[in-house]
Amino acid sequence: MKRSVLIFRSFGYAFVALGLSACSDDQGLTEYADELHNRIQSTLKLPDNSIEAPKPQIQYPAKRALTRNIERTSMGLLESLRLNHCQLGQLIAENNSALGRLKDGFSRYHADLTMIQALKECIEHPESADVKDKLKEALAHKKSQLQNSLANAFAQEEGLRKALSVGNNSLPKIHVTEYNYAVNALERFTRILERWNYTKEADDPDELIKMLGRLERSDYLPDLFRTMLDYSYKLEKMTELLPEIPESAYCQNGKVPDDAVALKEAFNIIYLEEMQGDIAEMIEQHQRLLMILDNLKGIAPQPELKAYIAELGSLSKKLTDASVYFVRPWQKFYSACDFTPGLD
Template identity: 35%
Template sequence: MPGSVLRIVKTYQCLPLLLAVLAGLVLTGCSQPENIITSVHTLNQRIASTLDTDAVQLSYSPRPAPLPAVRQLKPAGQPVGMSLLTSLRLGHCNVGQQIAQRNSALGRLEDGLMRLQGDIKLLQGLKECIKQPKSAPLVDELQRAIEAKSRQLQFDTAHALATDKALRNALDIGAEPLQKVDPAAFNTALDALTQIVNWLQQPGPQPHLHEWREQLAQSDYLNRLSRSVVSMRLKLRQLQAGLPPLTRATGCDSKGVPQRAKVLRNVFMQFFINDVQADLALLTTQFQQYQPLLRQLADISPQPALTGYLVRLSEQGQQLSKVSKSFVQPWQEFFANCGFTPGED
């Protein structure tokens, strides 16, 4: 009996600690994972707490237009039929094997940039085949096939840009922002996209094309970078629009400098200058390196819908810089009206 009482007493002594641990687990499970935009939400909460107001409602809106769907980008018309090339019986040329591979089950599944590379190899093969002596009886047919395939290159490029899953994965705006800025992941994805853009400007046989596509397919870094830049811009603009006149809200429009104004100054220095501005610098630096590739792809694309999307996306970094400068303006007025000097304690 005494042992039972002792166990009960010990259990009750441990109960507060147990409840605290459980509460911590519940809060951890319910909290949202932090990401590169968390600093804006923290700044929002700190400003609201200092001014004793409700926090501004921040949301990902208005949403930018998404990457156009495949069906919107697929070019109209029909490519040169493989049946025509098959009927030419080009077994005496290397291109005959290429035609057979394209007609195979695996060949029919090939799409996007890999299919475009196959089309380019096919055209080169036809040009080589027409020079061979055994092709003499087929010269007219081969010449017509070469001309038709040459005219079709723009169609093939449009089809590749519309359907390539790896490229679409990189160019889309992600569902979530970055957890953090990762230079290594960024450089890997950017290098792969750079190589692909260079190849599209001068397409030809390229043994590393599949490798570059795999790197883009397996990385969500570029699309999440775009999401981060857009989200940061939207939420900073919303926060600025929701702020009251800071000088009046802190009492700096009367004699003296109220304590609330001093606290708000510290909030701005700690949570905007140290945190938000640091995140802004990292994002804009990476997006500035990404932006030229978007512009180059816009120039390559034969589809107006894709060109327009890429141009708009390429402008997001500059728009974020403009919004961040605009966000700072009322704070500069607040500092001046309250007699604060940036960097003072």
């Protein structure tokens, strides 16, 4: 069993924190909306209208749109050969090696932060007097390119791109363990990146790279975003197609029409016992992501990426609003028939 934070109440009341709902099976969660929609159409003999959700337009911006040009920071050969007295000389050799040139994403950003630290230290070294001016020029230039390096990390890093992308599939079910695996990795990654961004100093990158690897292996967050978008669309579409339940289905003069009984059974079994609990848990899981998304939005240099992350952050409100508007005519219907939600 799983906890629901939203439950339908009779007309005149709001959603409150109460109740339990049954676990869903392995079908895509939003198929419950299709099942309910089909039951309503069949009962009321309405035209056969599809509520199939289109592919969401919201997507992580393309790499090409986010990538920025970085001017190479260089020193003359003679100057670079005179840096063996400090770590900078070794770093220059490593970055110019075949492996160094392959670095991208946050590995490249880490390398740039490390280079800035090494330049600062080498400038203060007693044996750097003859090349100090050149080192200061290199440091100033390297610092000027750092935001572009960070932008390219956000553009290129596959683990982060996947974690913040909208998936191709709906979740088959709510899975707390898989969710925690992904959200803990994203939270840990964000904390490390916040520290690097604030101090402009980078410690051992192994933990950050490990978290990115976890994100690249998990489909849970992308599929969570897709499920929330699809559910919002389907609820909005059903509300549009059935803004009010027909008066013919209302109970009048103590009589309960067959259509009223059929609608109540469909709503109880599908929405209250299945959909409502899943929607509530998705909203709850998304709420935990809000601070992480807000922090990433603050760090990301690109305006278009900030706007995209902000849109991801709005998904729980969008789904909540869609649920509230969908339930309103059902509240009125249940009140008119004196039906008790969840009871036959």
